[in-house]
Amino acid sequence: MGNSRVLQDADNQVNSGYGWRASTGSMHLGVDLVKWAGQLAFVIAHSDGVVEYVAKNVPGYLKGSFGNQVVIKHNAHEKTRYCHMKYGSITVVEGQQVSKGQVIGYMGATGNTTQPHLHLQYEVDGVAVDPIGIIGADLPGIYANLLVDGSWGDKTTKALQKALGVAADGNFGPISIKALQTKLGVRADGVYGPITKEALQTYLGVVADGDIGPITVKALQTKLNNGSF
Ligand SMILES: [Zn+2]
Numbered sequence: 001m002g003n004s005r006v007l008q009d010a011d012n013q014v015n016s017g018y019g020w021r022a023s024t025g026s027m028h029l030g031v032d033l034v035k036w037a038g039q040l041a042f043v044i045a046h047s048d049g050v051v052e053y054v055a056k057n058v059p060g061y062l063k064g065s066f067g068n069q070v071v072i073k074h075n076a077h078e079k080t081r082y083c084h085m086k087y088g089s090i091t092v093v094e095g096q097q098v099s100k101g102q103v104i105g106y107m108g109a110t111g112n113t114t115q116p117h118l119h120l121q122y123e124v125d126g127v128a129v130d131p132i133g134i135i136g137a138d139l140p141g142i143y144a145n146l147l148v149d150g151s152w153g154d155k156t157t158k159a160l161q162k163a164l165g166v167a168a169d170g171n172f173g174p175i176s177i178k179a180l181q182t183k184l185g186v187r188a189d190g191v192y193g194p195i196t197k198e199a200l201q202t203y204l205g206v207v208a209d210g211d212i213g214p215i216t217v218k219a220l221q222t223k224l225n226n227g228s229f
Contacts, residue, residue: 030121067111150214
């Protein structure tokens with residue numbers, strides 16, 4: 001499957017990525033997509049397929065539940081699962097053929113959530129894998145999928161560049177530094193010195209001592225991962 005949308009509008013972003021969640025001590029098996037300012041959006045089929053499963057009787061909060069959901073089988077191996085959909089909004093039935101881009105319902109907050117969002121799972125041979133590869137191009141918000149290891153390498157630089165809207169070439173040179181300085185509200189002189197470093201630390205909410213060590217880099221990687229940089 002190539003990239004295509006799962007929400008109608010482009011201004012959605014990943015609120016929470018696929019992977020281990022320290023807060024719950026469990027794996028998060030999909031990505032959570034939200035709209036700016038808590039708006040709702042139509043949920044649309046990622047690509048052609050057959051509706052394999054529909055759950056539509058969850059009126060609101062339900063602990064441990066995906067709420068109202070639709071599972072679309074795209075081929076012998078791949079399925080997408082759309083969860084927490086708004087009660088009464090699902091427009092498809094089991095066995096129905098759907099086309100890429102077809103509206104299947106509305107984003108909601110049913111099941112184990114209080115915030116409206118779309119939990120999207122991408123399952124290959126029954127195993128939930130990171131959906132970002134199939135929807136990544138949809139997301140103007142950055143979702144970097146970085147290892148939060150405190151080590152500022154090439155991937156971190158590229159993710160930062162993407163978040164700053166400059167060419168993601170891995171070269172943290174004057175253009176990137178100026179974009180960072182503009183974002184941080186300090187003089188954009190392209191020099192990555194103490195003022196810029198301390199401003200970056202303040203922005204990240206860590207101690208502003210000018211020492212860009214593992215704690216600062218972890219904070220940076222976390223923000224890049226969750227799209228909040
Ligand atoms: Zn989720």
